[in-house]
Amino acid sequence: MSSRTKIKALLTGTQTGTEVTVKGWVRAFRQNRFIALNDGSTNNNIQIVVDFENTDPTLLKRITVGAAISVTGILTVSLGQGQSVEIPATTIEVLGDCDPDAYPLQLKNRPSLEFLREKAHLRFRTNTFGAIFRVRNTLSFAIHQFLQEKGFVYLHTPVITASDAEGAGETFHVTNFDLNNIPRTETGEIDYKQDFFGRSTNLTVSGQLEGELGAMALSDIYTFGPTFRAENSNTTRHLAEFWMIEPEMAFYDLQDNADLAEGMLKYVISYALDKNKEDLEFLSQRLADEEKQKPQNERSEMSLLDKLQFCLDNDFMRITYTEAIDILRDSSHNKKKKFQYLIEGWGADLQSEHERYLVEKHFKKPVILTDYPKEIKSFYMRQNEDGKTVAAMDILFPGIGEIVGGSQREERLDRLEQRMDELGIPKDELWWYLDTRRFGTCPHAGFGLGFERLVLFVTGMGNIRDVIPFPRFPKNAEF
């Protein structure tokens, strides 16, 4: 197939004066003369100049928004405004027509994000979603790059699992049974021995416990894979299927853990600002336009680009849960009863409104909250000497809330077993997890980063369904 050059490379202008072939999709066709062509390699289009007097009118009619075309011509410095180079077309071939009357993405009326969610198979072709998914790509590569440079081993933990160890509860069943004819034991119970895996299985809610097994031999590992929650949450921040990054590090304590997480977040944001400058400029402008619809007092103080830069330039605020409670209880917000859930005192689980208050109103920067009451955190978190708190940490971001949750892990077998007993977590099912505490245990820590929440933050989008290609949520598994 004749080779083509991607638009991103053409726009650098280094090939000016040479004949090039470009292939892509028509974004606009003005005055029967100027085609804006895009191939997804960049948010910017290349301008094709059509010699309409010498072009077959039948061909001209087929150059419609959405059509795939191949164009050959000499890459030329543009004298017009708005672009540095253009291609006066020598030949144009229509590879795939696009009926303007049927095509859902006619740009006359700018389609809404809601409408495009219904057309998720085509929304990659819009400026907004092209930018989002290029940024998402960059963020995921930057995470690998950051951790690989530090010698971490990427570990694929299982998606199908028999344990629901986080106690998160809301898991999806995975089964090979004919649901019309589920085998039963003699006593009438479901006979899971006959299921594919010989036991009841579900979709993982976290790769952490398996990740720890890797860290207790390879030192530093991370997972980056899909995780699942069967929660009936129809919010802008929850998905039934989402991607998580879960680093686990032997010989790390809570401060090391926080340092790594903060370093990683700054690295990947910086990487995206560098690599996807044009996409982020576009998304920053998109957000500014969107916010113009809002009343002044609901608009962001900073643009998206400013907000990202601000994250890089400032240390994240590190405070304990106990300090946070004091701040919240004494806040005028609490005294004036502006919180839906008032903070009465120590022990309360923080709601989204409290997290956002700390981050957006009080500190006005990302916050790392540590040392939560053990009652509101998981069994595997390391118990502090005060007998009341555990070495947990949450990282809270403006507009997003919790983006990272982590902890130092309880490496002491007796303490771990005691906590499992208190919480009724079956030790026999987790024999393999406990084995790591029996044989050469060591201090270690880790965290989970919700990837879509990171993409939300960096792209400035408001709905998590817009930052994953094909979102899964209650009553929706289309595409």
Place this chain on the structure above:
Amino acid sequence: MSSRTKIKALLTGTQTGTEVTVKGWVRAFRQNRFIALNDGSTNNNIQIVVDFENTDPTLLKRITVGAAISVTGILTVSLGQGQSVEIPATTIEVLGDCDPDAYPLQLKNRPSLEFLREKAHLRFRTNTFGAIFRVRNTLSFAIHQFLQEKGFVYLHTPVITASDAEGAGETFHVTNFDLNNIPRTETGEIDYKQDFFGRSTNLTVSGQLEGELGAMALSDIYTFGPTFRAENSNTTRHLAEFWMIEPEMAFYDLQDNADLAEGMLKYVISYALDKNKEDLEFLSQRLADEEKQKPQNERSEMSLLDKLQFCLDNDFMRITYTEAIDILRDSSHNKKKKFQYLIEGWGADLQSEHERYLVEKHFKKPVILTDYPKEIKSFYMRQNEDGKTVAAMDILFPGIGEIVGGSQREERLDRLEQRMDELGIPKDELWWYLDTRRFGTCPHAGFGLGFERLVLFVTGMGNIRDVIPFPRFPKNAEF
């Protein structure tokens, strides 16, 4: 937590003469004097020299195989054989004990691979599995690196899906139903409207169809995620859960596709040879040792390292299915009836024995087989002008068989719909897939690379269950 240096960095010797702290797990302790310590950063151990006369005997007793320790001392040039540097210990702290009587990985009797499969939570601590999972890590990063450099966008396609479009059939159900109480419609059928997603869903067998949607806007995309088969296959080459890489490229034909796949395989093998030299030398020796148990005529002609290098140095053989059938039919193997399935003529589906004959006996190198009969390939493959074949390709590797399967995709709506009708594939369920052919279709192609098969090939292991951390197969979902 006091900072430590990883063993990989220490063994470079650049820190000789300075005090260092190292943390890891004891692999051996000889003569109450020499500790071989490993932290997973490399296959090699660092030697710790214990001043046993001045060390508390209670501490000495706790230095057992598997124990986690922290050691401080001056990194010193070693005068002994077998290592360039060592650490005479100033202080030793036991972080986690390991009872020698209970620890399953005592090295007195070298544990078998089968035994270690039962101890998958601990097998990372052996030389073999440390090497395998470091190589696996490198291969996965190399894939990202290769495709990112070419401007591909990494796309996370959904794991939970309502379509079983490949027609692979053997999918796992995903459901939120209480299996003891599945809701029914008035007519007695399962009422999937009440399930979490409002319809019947399963685990994906491939991200290809969704990947194509991305390629038809972003040009070049790839997936890299888990895929699932509920096949009751207890073989050394099948898993119920495995990872696949699926690149999809707009404006690619079958030859472009083959070029990309061959280039990618060579790149990642070369990358691993460079980055994981010591691990691959170890695995090459392991394989040589294993093969010594076999009769001479069953041993490999080449060592693992030679085989990998051979792949880099030679063009993959490219032939059509039709040419392959001629070779197989006329082979002495066929005439002497050494094949279990004799090749009678054109149209036969190739079995593993035929693929291996072509690769291992006839060409003695990787083979790219193209243009298969349409009857034995999927509906979405582009129909060739001969009316009999499709623009499919399989890449066959020695010892592995099929490692890549791909094709140019049928971009012509009428041909695609006709083939779907012939095969009874419901067009209404795939409305979104067909939309890409309605609106700006273009020639495009892609392939799937089975990641574990690649890891099998590069590590020289014989069983696919040994190259994924926690394998999933019939009657097994442990850990």
